[in-house]
Amino acid sequence: MTAVIPGRTLSGVCLPWVMLLLWSLPLSAQAQDLLPAPEQVQVFDTPNDAGQSLTLLWADSLRDGPGVRYQILIAPVADARATAPAVDPAAMEIVAEIPSDSHYVRDRSWPWWTHPAPPAFHRYVINSRSGLELMNDTPYVVTVAAVTGEIRTFGPAIQAVPEPNWVNWNQMNNLLLLLAFGAGVFGSIRTAKRREIFLRRIPGLDAVDEAIGRATELGKPILYLTGAGDMGEPSTIAAAVILGRVSKRVAMYETELIVPHRDPIVMVVCQEITKQSYLEAGKADIFKEDSNFFITTDQFSYTAAVDGIMLRRKPAANFFMGSYFAESLLLTETGASTGAIQIAGTDSDHQLPFFVTTCDYTLIGEELYAASAYLSREPVQVGTLRGQDLGKAVILGVLALGTGLATIGLILDAQWPALLLDLFRDYK
Amino acid sequence: MTFLRRQLPLVITFVAGVIFTLQYYVPHPKSEILLTEGSLWIQIIGLFALVLGVTSLFHIHAVKIKRQEPGWGYSLILYFGIVVTLAVGLFVQWVGGQHPGGKETIDGAMTAFGWIYTYTMVPLQGTMFAILAFFIASAAYRSFRARSKEAALLLTAAVIVMMGRVPLGEYLLPVTGDITLWILNVLNASVRRAILIGISLGAVALSIKIIFGLERAYLGGGKE
Amino acid sequence: MSFPEKMLRIDRRIIFFVIGLCTLLPLLYPVDLPIIVTPEVRMVYDYIESLPDGSVFLLSMDFDPASKPELEPQAIALLRHAFSRNLRVIAMTLWLPGTGLAEQTVNRVAQELGKVNGEDYVFLGYSPGVGALIIGMGQDLYKAFPSDYYGNPTKTLAVLKDVPNLRHVDYVVSLAAGTPGVETWYLFGKDKYQFELGGGCTGVIAPGLYPLLRSGQINGLIGGMRGAAEYELLIDQSGSAVAGMDAQSATHFAIIVLVILCNTFYFMTRRAAARGG
Numbered sequence: 001m002t003a004v005i006p007g008r009t010l011s012g013v014c015l016p017w018v019m020l021l022l023w024s025l026p027l028s029a030q031a032q033d034l035l036p037a038p039e040q041v042q043v044f045d046t047p048n049d050a051g052q053s054l055t056l057l058w059a060d061s062l063r064d065g066p067g068v069r070y071q072i073l074i075a076p077v078a079d080a081r082a083t084a085p086a087v088d089p090a091a092m093e094i095v096a097e098i099p100s101d102s103h104y105v106r107d108r109s110w111p112w113w114t115h116p117a118p119p120a121f122h123r124y125v126i127n128s129r130s131g132l133e134l135m136n137d138t139p140y141v142v143t144v145a146a147v148t149g150e151i152r153t154f155g156p157a158i159q160a161v162p163e164p165n166w167v168n169w170n171q172m173n174n175l176l177l178l179l180a181f182g183a184g185v186f187g188s189i190r191t192a193k194r195r196e197i198f199l200r201r202i203p204g205l206d207a208v209d210e211a212i213g214r215a216t217e218l219g220k221p222i223l224y225l226t227g228a229g230d231m232g233e234p235s236t237i238a239a240a241v242i243l244g245r246v247s248k249r250v251a252m253y254e255t256e257l258i259v260p261h262r263d264p265i266v267m268v269v270c271q272e273i274t275k276q277s278y279l280e281a282g283k284a285d286i287f288k289e290d291s292n293f294f295i296t297t298d299q300f301s302y303t304a305a306v307d308g309i310m311l312r313r314k315p316a317a318n319f320f321m322g323s324y325f326a327e328s329l330l331l332t333e334t335g336a337s338t339g340a341i342q343i344a345g346t347d348s349d350h351q352l353p354f355f356v357t358t359c360d361y362t363l364i365g366e367e368l369y370a371a372s373a374y375l376s377r378e379p380v381q382v383g384t385l386r387g388q389d390l391g392k393a394v395i396l397g398v399l400a401l402g403t404g405l406a407t408i409g410l411i412l413d414a415q416w417p418a419l420l421l422d423l424f425r426d427y428k
Numbered sequence: 429m430t431f432l433r434r435q436l437p438l439v440i441t442f443v444a445g446v447i448f449t450l451q452y453y454v455p456h457p458k459s460e461i462l463l464t465e466g467s468l469w470i471q472i473i474g475l476f477a478l479v480l481g482v483t484s485l486f487h488i489h490a491v492k493i494k495r496q497e498p499g500w501g502y503s504l505i506l507y508f509g510i511v512v513t514l515a516v517g518l519f520v521q522w523v524g525g526q527h528p529g530g531k532e533t534i535d536g537a538m539t540a541f542g543w544i545y546t547y548t549m550v551p552l553q554g555t556m557f558a559i560l561a562f563f564i565a566s567a568a569y570r571s572f573r574a575r576s577k578e579a580a581l582l583l584t585a586a587v588i589v590m591m592g593r594v595p596l597g598e599y600l601l602p603v604t605g606d607i608t609l610w611i612l613n614v615l616n617a618s619v620r621r622a623i624l625i626g627i628s629l630g631a632v633a634l635s636i637k638i639i640f641g642l643e644r645a646y647l648g649g650g651k652e
Numbered sequence: 653m654s655f656p657e658k659m660l661r662i663d664r665r666i667i668f669f670v671i672g673l674c675t676l677l678p679l680l681y682p683v684d685l686p687i688i689v690t691p692e693v694r695m696v697y698d699y700i701e702s703l704p705d706g707s708v709f710l711l712s713m714d715f716d717p718a719s720k721p722e723l724e725p726q727a728i729a730l731l732r733h734a735f736s737r738n739l740r741v742i743a744m745t746l747w748l749p750g751t752g753l754a755e756q757t758v759n760r761v762a763q764e765l766g767k768v769n770g771e772d773y774v775f776l777g778y779s780p781g782v783g784a785l786i787i788g789m790g791q792d793l794y795k796a797f798p799s800d801y802y803g804n805p806t807k808t809l810a811v812l813k814d815v816p817n818l819r820h821v822d823y824v825v826s827l828a829a830g831t832p833g834v835e836t837w838y839l840f841g842k843d844k845y846q847f848e849l850g851g852g853c854t855g856v857i858a859p860g861l862y863p864l865l866r867s868g869q870i871n872g873l874i875g876g877m878r879g880a881a882e883y884e885l886l887i888d889q890s891g892s893a894v895a896g897m898d899a900q901s902a903t904h905f906a907i908i909v910l911v912i913l914c915n916t917f918y919f920m921t922r923r924a925a926a927r928g929g
Binding site for chain 3 (some may be wrong): 471531532540546553554565583586587590595605613617649
């Protein structure tokens with residue numbers, strides 16, 4: 001009988017197929033001699049997807065090759081309650097006709113924990129598309145036919161129901177690694193609370209005090225930019241966090257701080273952060289609400305305005321933290337022409353060459369995230385940094401081990417290295 | 429008050445952070461609807477914040493004009509630009525008596541707003557971007573010096589890539605094209621990946637800290 | 653101050669003047685140096701060539717007027733190619749300030765090749781949301797863009813017939829001056845809806861996109877004006893990018909000469925200091 005299981009319909013002896021087989025026996029028997037029907041056919045809802053899709057699997061055949069093709073056929077089930085809807089395969093709609101030496105399971109990479117069938121099996125995914133709309137939670141009958149010349153032999157017609165899935169099991173390795181990394185970070189924070197952890201010097205951050213001191217001596221302001229990103233970007237958050245530390249020292253020295261913004265939400269958040277810093281420094285009376293101000297969201301209009309501020313106000317120190325694009329060099333080169341000390345920190349790797357060339361100090365990539373820990377020395381921050389380093393060590397180890405295992409797997413033509421390698425692959 | 433300023437934002441951050449992290453692993457259409465709806469909320473909040481931003485902009489420049497600070501004339505130009513562009517975009521009828529509604533063209537004909545866009549914004553922005561070429565040259569002249577072996581290596585690679593990316597370089601020294609591609613595809617790509625791995629780990633660690641309330645500086649500095 | 657020291661502190665306006673001349677003169681007196689087509693540009697061209705008539709091609713012009721000199725020639729060349737291959741073209745932008753520019757570009761090329769708006773192509777314009785917009789398009793394009801830039805309901809447009817979402821788009825190319833751009837289309841689009849994705853970008857951010865190319869996340873990359881010039885050659889229609897290549901050659905060489913000069917002066921000052929000290 002036909003097994004109808006929402007989500008996955010297993011192959012089995014299919015009643016309509018048996019009925020049809022009996023009905024068309026003489027012709028079919030002849031055809032079967034010339035061209036065996038597809039075997040071990042499975043039809044099920046495509047797993048790990050948003051629905052409107054069915055997957056068809058069938059075993060490869062000795063007859064696969066030039067001259068033989070496969071037809072994928074589908075028909076909606078009129079009466080969903082019927083356990084064995086009788087459908088004539090010959091009357092079903094042809095979804096696709098493919099060469100018999102194509103569409104294998106091995107064509108796509110699968111993690112071992114969701115591998116659908118042996119690599120040599122054929123696989124065809126029927127997706128909803130123009131002219132063929134697959135509705136979720138609606139049963140369909142699907143089959144595959146082998147075709148050569150005028151002869152067509154059908155596999156069993158199997159009923160299945162497309163439906164959206166709640167979990168993408170292919171990505172579970174990703175979740176596992178995230179949880180492991182999170183656990184590593186929390187473990188490191190615990191360690192950092194118990195004992196002191198060594199932090200290597202970051203010259204760019206050592207220079208923060210020097211820059212603020214110089215500005216104070218010269219009686220000039222300090223310019224701090226939080227980059228082009230919005231509050232959803234980690235680099236902007238890191239820039240805002242560093243602003244908190246910098247503004248506290250600026251408040252202690254009673255130096256003027258200028259923070260022009262490209263994003264109004266970032267402006268509001270930074271206003272709060274600087275206010276808090278001035279409060280903590282005991283200098284709430286000299287805090288200016290409009291030290292943080294909005295210019296425009298437009299890239300080059302903002303750049304022109306900040307360049308203007310640099311040329312008119314001649315800040316003694318310029319901080320460029322956060323993410324940047326083509327405006328980076330326009331900002332830093334103008335800053336360099338005014339003789340300011342310039343400290344940059346960005347995760348925009350494509351802008352690093354410009355910052356390195358024109359700034360006195362540059363925090364490269366993750367150093368931007370490390371800055372907060374370096375400036376505060378709080379166990380939570382330092383512990384997180386250690387967690388990051390552990391993560392990096394694991395990645396380095398996996399790169400070395402993975403290269404070795406992949407090589408061994410190729411040499412020995414063995415599948416077992418995949419047990420480990422799959423854990424670190426990106427699957428969709 | 430402390431609850432509204434501290435605990436509530438932390439609870440919202442935790443709940444939203446966990447939900448939107450798990451959303452990545454859920455292929456169900458409802459999960460995507462959640463993401464698009466969340467994005468709509470952010471856009472709406474962003475619009476309210478824009479009012480704050482524009483208010484801040486007007487305030488700063490009004491003060492400058494009032495005090496006649498250095499460069500206050502530019503503040504006047506800013507006011508003029510905003511008012512004229514807004515008025516033209518919203519009210520000026522140009523094509524067949526139609527309101528432009530912020531569109532640059534209607535039925536293929538340029539609107540007054542479109543005129544401002546094409547003849548002020550496009551050339552002005554183009555000019556700003558073009559300055560980059562001049563600044564690259566002056567920055568290279570000032571900073572690209574072979575102070576050490578590493579700097580000399582960087583310099584050599586830069587010269588090869590600069591030659592390999594233009595026809596004259598490939599014409600004079602054809603091998604620079606291939607070397608440039610190798611530098612970009614192998615050396616550059618691998619180093620960038622290494623940097624990206626570090627950045628990604630840093631970003632994930634920061635996100636974990638924010639979701640679990642270990643990093644609170646973004647709420648306005650220190651501890652409660 | 654010695655001569656080399658003076659030269660090291662040369663007024664940067666002199667450098668600006670040299671670069672200005674190197675840009676202007678080749679534009680006035682072109683040399684037409686031969687341009688070699690790189691594999692990453694050819695990959696985009698080959699993919700469009702391989703698409704059958706009527707395939708759906710989405711061009712996202714994710715740049716503002718500032719990047720016009722580099723990215724508009726790329727857009728023109730791609731549109732000319734797509735229209736000449738009789739592809740159905742969907743054009744849009746993720747950058748609000750780029751809307752007018754994108755609209756002008758699409759209409760100009762479409763008129764040049766006799767294509768009809770709504771039948772052969774559609775300009776969807778700009779809609780906010782970036783990642784959420786792409787996801788929305790992946791779910792229901794007609795809902796994400798209920799009307800095109802001119803207010804015509806997208807459901808009624810012949811060019812969008814049977815294109816209910818991004819899964820029905822055969823090829824997407826994002827021409828990006830930054831973020832949102834190619835990476836955004838990969839993260840929220842290709843990664844989820846499995847269409848083929850190509851990229852184009854300004855020269856400044858091109859090196860940053862090479863890792864995406866090497867990992868197969870994009871199937872080709874048109875980088876800067878050089879990339880645009882290569883594409884113009886591939887479709888055999890030289891335009892502003894090919895014309896600009898002489899100027900780019902001259903400026904690149906001017907910078908190389910400047911770097912050599914500054915190093916010569918630097919070593920002269922160092923030697924003088926060593927001798928003196």
